[in-house]
Amino acid sequence: MAEVVLAGRELTKLYRMGEVEVLALRGVDLELREGELVVLLGASGSGKSTLLNILGGLDRASSGRVQYRDQDLSDADEDELTLYRRRHVGFVFQFYNLIPSLTAKENVALVTDIVDDPLDPAEALSLVGLGQRLDHFPSQMSGGEQQRVAIARAIAKRPDLLLCDEPTGALDFQTGVLVLEVLERVNRELGTSTAVITHNLPIAAMADRVVTLADGRVQGEVVHTQRAKAADIRW
């Protein structure tokens, strides 16, 4: 069995939103192994984004432990978390979170500017099929293209972990499949351990393992012996 890259143990998270207190995680255990593609499935409000943010070092758990390889992130300070994200984690968000004032290539360069041994921005964009649209601004691209720029930005640092939060959530079916194909290719060709959050059940078929979350807890786990091809997924 492949080595565990990232592990969360007994994770809980309580946060305030405006005047409301929300218990988003109620003791979650999750592991991500080398080269694995895991899909986290769950309804809206089940705690999957919170979990991903904690695993990716964007947020801290209220209790529990997070371990990346042999580094304990549970008590890491802000600088250590920043370095962890910078060196090891690539993020893809539902709303792309591109910088609207920068072109596709410049959005990728944002990352390649600050890491050692990155991919060339143009090469990263070619990997996601956007080699011809380097100088376009986000406002000049479709949602699928913007999401692929976001993926290029995430993989340009050659991350060890690719964490994707509803990457197809804002896209239509055809564009969504295109994005999933890119994620599948990155996972296969670069061997990047990948976690994909979705509430879209058919996407689970492309995973090595599917973890279902409900109400802040892990509800079940299914291991696939065979992954479906992204191109074959329909919803």
Add this chain to the structure above:
Amino acid sequence: MRALDKKLLRDFAHLKGQALTIALVVAAGIGVFVGFQSVYGSLLYSRDVYYERYRFADVFANVERAPEQLKSRIEAIPGVSQVYTRLRYPARFLVADLPQPPVGLLASLPDDGAPPLNALHLVTGRLPTAGQGEALVLASFAEKRGLVLGEPLVAIVDGNACTFRITGTVLSPEFVYPMGAGEILPDDERFLVLWAPRTELAAMLKLTGAFNDLAVALQPLAHQSQVLADLDQLLAPYGGRGAYNRALQPSNNVLDGELYQLQTLALAVPMVFLAVAAFLLNVVLSRLVHLQRSQIAALKAVGYSNLQVGLHYLELVSVMVLVGSVLGIAFGAWFGRALHDLYGQFFRFPVQLYHLEGRLILTAVGVSLAAGVLGAMVAVRAVVQLPPAEAMRPAAPLAYRRSILERLGITGWVSPAFRMVTRELTRRPLRTSLSVLGIALSVGVLIIGRFNADLTNGLMDLLFQRMWREDLLVAFAGPRPERAIRELGHLPGVIRAEGLRVVPVRMRVGPRHRDVVLYGYQEDGELRRPVSLSGVPLTLPERGALVTQNLLEILQVSPGEEVEIELREGSYAKKTLLIAGPIEDAAGLAGHLRADTLAQLLGEEPLVSLGLLTVASRDTQDLERRLQAMPQVLSVSAHATLVDRFEKQSAESIRVMTLFATIFAMTIAVGVVYNNARVALSLRERDLASLRVIGMTRREISAILLGELGIQVILALPVGFWIGRAMARGISATVDPERFRFPMVIETQTYAFAAIVTLAAGLASGLLVRRKLDRLDLIAVLKTRE
């Protein structure tokens, strides 16, 4: 170039309207700072170099007649390094085709032409040769009068005429600001100093082997007040009139006052602008951070540290501030040069170079950056503290409350739009207050700009309408009996003649003293009377004197107490004067009392020093000539000429000040209103678009947004009036209180002007934003963000 730097430049370009208005406010502040500071530095440098190279003395003294042998005893006073004894005598001069002959001083020059102290700077010509009837003249007078070298000049001393031939024109460190004794404004045309070789002058003044004036240089670390006391003691038996230091030397005193005013303005005015700039940066950056919330989150998610992201926003602020600084420094250099030239018309230095030091430029940049960083701090701290995971989520809905108006229950009749306006304004009371304050500052600056004119008009009204009401002023060569006035009254064309007794005295309480003037008023006098700053004529007390409030403070005495006075003419006797009450005089330091009280105090018959005349015709030339020909008359001046001169001298600087202040205030008003409007628009775009979607008209949603701005502008007006008054008071305080005190009058027109300009700036900003509001893309606005 790093991708983050490209983002910075593009954000800057995107914010250009706001960036420009902020940069202009910074530029105004830095411009004033650089302008005033550079002029201050240049004048200070010119003065210091002048004083040092020309060995300007530290202590001065005047004496009736002291033997030259006294010099060695003065040199022996501990702390004295050099003594220059000389002759000084007041004189009037005859110049062809000048109805009002100039007055001034005859001064001695060592026969070798080289004074050991207070050296002269030869501008044109050559030094006079002793024994040839030659003399030097003050350059300012020669230039103004177009005096040609070699021309004869007649001086009249005690009724005796003496002719000198002018061989050269000079500048003197004692006359950087050439102004006659007792004058309130310099008059290059009517004040002159003539330097003639001492031997000749001594013979003429019957002062051979004696001196009546001296200048003293002190050793470093000398005990100045002790030297002054020792000197007074040595000179007393010879009619010593009290030694004084540089601070009280008339020309230097004015120069000091002017430098102090420059220095104060150079700090106070830019602070107002930089505070506004800091506030605007806070508003604009806070909004930017709000709008770029998800971008900040993305930057942090991909691995940028808090410091890097925070610095990124600080850099954006720095770019705006630096653009403003560069504009401001360029403007300041121009403004400084213009101001320096203006000063050059009044202050005369041998070397007068305007220089803008590199250090000042660096300070300007540093100060503006500091203001920028201070303004941006709150917003940048929010950037740094924003947890990336939280930034991914939409911001929590803002907490609104029912506004105070609603809680008071007076909203039954108001529209929902009005309710939205008041809730928005009361939801962020600090932001609203700061906006109101920002606009109020521009109202204040506008008032300041016009206040200068009000001040001068007020002062002129007080001086020339209420206090000095004669048509012609006749100065006698010395005190005359009262019948001299009756003689004047009999001259053809004279309607009324009154006399005024003017006695120079040193008023002293313990170690504190000032050289001041006592005025003795005729009982039935109408042409001169003591008037308070508010223009109300005051009744003179039966006993004692009304004394300038400021003088009472300097001497630390109160009404009912007595002060010691030493006469500065005639017997030089010491007397005691009762202070009957304070008076707010407009100009100078003085005591006002009845002529009979004064005569009694001096132990003399009633005498007069000045004749005050009202005349039948505006054309007074013949009368003036006639008066001038009288041997007892020292000088004649026409009221109208003085008013003209005052107007001419102040008109230019008032025009310039009003123009600049108006431009600056507009910059602030537009900066504050426009930025507030833009920020309000971008923060509430979605709300307003939603209102449009549910059926509100453009006019209705404009009313909501612009209503907010309108209320802020209206609230700002009274606050601004108050701030303007306070700033006016502050600026008045920078004027040397020993020379002038201003009636604090701000005309209604000034308030109206400030209000109209602010409303216009508000309206213009509103219209700019309204254009954007009309173009609101309903669908796009509702689609963007979550």
